[in-house]
């Protein structure tokens with residue numbers, strides 16, 4: 001299988017972080033091949049095998065993954081030792097009603113599942129705290145990134161100037177056409193207009209929100225890789241309709 005890492009986080013050897021691709025898994029079309037989403041209509045056995053392939057590659061145990069029932073909202077959950085393994089091997093046990101997670105517990109790897117939506121990872125190397133956000137347009141409107149950073153500050157006393165962030169490959173302003181009902185909810189500076197169509201720049205809105213929270217500009221990495229332009233590498237719900245999910249993952253090793 002092939003996965004990507006954020007360059008800005010590579011220096012931290014205690015960290016495991018990854019953005020999976022759709023390459024190297026067991027699922028058949030239209031989920032081919034490394035679908036990690038149990039909430040799709042794919043064969044759950046295949047999804048489990050795919051997650052095992054990912055975990056083997058990253059040298060982490062499958063039951064160290066923690067996933068959420070993502071609802072396109074603004075909620076952030078503080079994940080603790082007792083949450084270990086939730087959503088790792090099925091959908092039902094995943095943490096409910098949340099699109100953001102933070103933890104300081106080692107050997108818990110937070111993972112969001114996406115097909116076009118940005119997954120955003122956060123790391124505070126001083127306090128050894130990680131966070132993650134699933135940032136589609138509704139969660140972005142609910143300021144999910146700022147909520148994650150707020151939770152890191154409130155619960156773990158993280159300082160914004162210490163936090164590093166990575167915005168995953170996801171649908172870019174090249175492809176993310178939206179209608180007026182969505183356009184009117186966002187600042188026009190994050191909307192691109194071409195051929196009388198509107199395109200939303202989720203990368204930039206999230207980057208600006210993160211910086212507004214006090215994170216240094218140089219500490220925010222944007223992969224700038226569009227999942228729709230590169231649907232051979234990533235799943236794109238917009239382009240493909242019924243499709244799989246790739247994972248964005250971060251956690252601290254013991």
Ligand SMILES: [Zn+2]
Nearest residue numbers: 174175226229
């Ligand atoms: Zn594109």
